[in-house]
Amino acid sequence: MRLRGRKGIREDIERQKELVVLNAKDYQGKWAELFGNNNPIHAELGMGKGRFISEMSKKYPNINFIGVDMYDELIRKASEKAKNAHEIKTDEEAESAPSIPNLKLMLFNIEHIEEAFAEGELERVYLNFSDPWPKKKHARRRLTHPGFVEKYQQILNANGEIHLKTDSQSLFEFSLNSFADMGLRMRNISLNLHVDGIHPDHVMTEYETKFAGQGMNIHRCEVVIGENVLASHLEQLNKAKSE
Numbered sequence: 001m002r003l004r005g006r007k008g009i010r011e012d013i014e015r016q017k018e019l020v021v022l023n024a025k026d027y028q029g030k031w032a033e034l035f036g037n038n039n040p041i042h043a044e045l046g047m048g049k050g051r052f053i054s055e056m057s058k059k060y061p062n063i064n065f066i067g068v069d070m071y072d073e074l075i076r077k078a079s080e081k082a083k084n085a086h087e088i089k090t091d092e093e094a095e096s097a098p099s100i101p102n103l104k105l106m107l108f109n110i111e112h113i114e115e116a117f118a119e120g121e122l123e124r125v126y127l128n129f130s131d132p133w134p135k136k137k138h139a140r141r142r143l144t145h146p147g148f149v150e151k152y153q154q155i156l157n158a159n160g161e162i163h164l165k166t167d168s169q170s171l172f173e174f175s176l177n178s179f180a181d182m183g184l185r186m187r188n189i190s191l192n193l194h195v196d197g198i199h200p201d202h203v204m205t206e207y208e209t210k211f212a213g214q215g216m217n218i219h220r221c222e223v224v225i226g227e228n229v230l231a232s233h234l235e236q237l238n239k240a241k242s243e
Contacts, residue, residue, distance in 0.1 A: 009072045013107070016079055018099035021066075021106045029118035035064045035102065040123035040159070043068055045110045045143060046130050050078025052205040053126075054085035057103035059203060068106045068113070075107050110143065113151050120157035123226075127164045129207040132171035144175035146182055153225055160226035165193070165218060167211045172219035185224040185233060193218040 013020045021027065021034075032038050040063050044053045047067035057065040067078055083089075086100050108116055130143040140147055144164065152162055166172050172191075179186055194212050198204070204212070212218055224230045 009076050013072060013075050013079065016105075019079055019082065019103065019105055020075060021104050024106050024108045024116040028116055029121065031064070031066070031104075031117070031121055034104070037064070039064050039102070041066065041121065042124040042126065043106075043117075043122055044126040044128060045113065046127070047078055047105075048074060048129070049206055050074070050081040050105065051085075052128055052203055053103065053105075054078065054082040055203045057082070057100060058085050061102055064102045064104075066104045066106050068108050068110060068116075070107065070109045072107065075105050078105050110148075113148075114154055117155040119154055120160075122155050123157055123159050123161070125152050125156065125160075125162045127162065127166075128205045129166055130171070132166070132168040134168075134170060139174070142171060142174060144171070144178050146178055149178060149182060149184075156225045158226040158228040161229055162223035162225060163220075164223070165205070165208065165220045167207065167216050167218055169217075169219065172221075176221065179221075179223050185230060187222050187224060187233060189221040191217060191219055193220045 014022065027034055031041055035041070042056070042063055043066040044056075045068050047053050047069050050067050053065050053067035056063075069075060069078070082100055082103055082105065086103075088100070106116065127143050131141070133139065133141045139145060142148075149162070153160075156162075164172075164175055166175075176186070176189070198212065208218060224233050
């Protein structure tokens with residue numbers, strides 16, 4: 001994937017020190033300190049243009065959000081989405097953009113995500129419309145390959161979950177098999193998330209809006225990782241059986 005953007009992109013994002021994190025490894029184990037609180041931290045891996053993470057940070061102010069992508073241009077676009085979502089007007093000549101207290105945009109390669117977060121530092125990982133890498137020889141690049149999932153398990157805490165959404169049936173099938181082969185519990189599996197219409201509380205990504213508008217099926221599932229959330233899930237299942 002190659003992106004062409006306007007000149008001065010790197011300089012632009014470098015000025016946004018309150019929003020953009022360029023040296024993520026320096027904050028491994030220190031993200032709570034950076035946010036200035038101990039609220040749960042949710043990260044979207046491969047955030048694209050940033051609509052989802054921006055809207056989520058506005059909707060849930062008591063959760064800290066991190067949008068991760070490896071392209072300068074997408075970080076820049078996401079910063080614009082974030083400021084628009086939070087209705088922040090900035091002076092282009094200013095040294096830095098105003099802070100959004102519960103949102104950071106991180107320029108980083110997800111392949112090494114375990115180097116950016118300490119063990120148990122995240123509560124949730126979002127994988128929204130990740131590249132399906134359809135060729136079999138590229139299976140290891142899929143963000144739901146066991147090699148990646150093992151890294152998510154490492155950085156998720158006792159309440160940890162993975163939330164996956166995709167329009168790709170082949171990626172969804174691969175993902176379900178990957179999670180099952182690893183012995184992971186799944187819940188809220190949907191083969192057509194918006195079959196009854198889009199729920200008013202649902203936060204859409206750019207791709208989701210486009211594909212749902214074209215009548216395409218959106219596949220979704222939640223993967224239960226942490227011991228606390230797993231215990232709660234099993235308790236609910238047992239309760240349902242006894243009713």
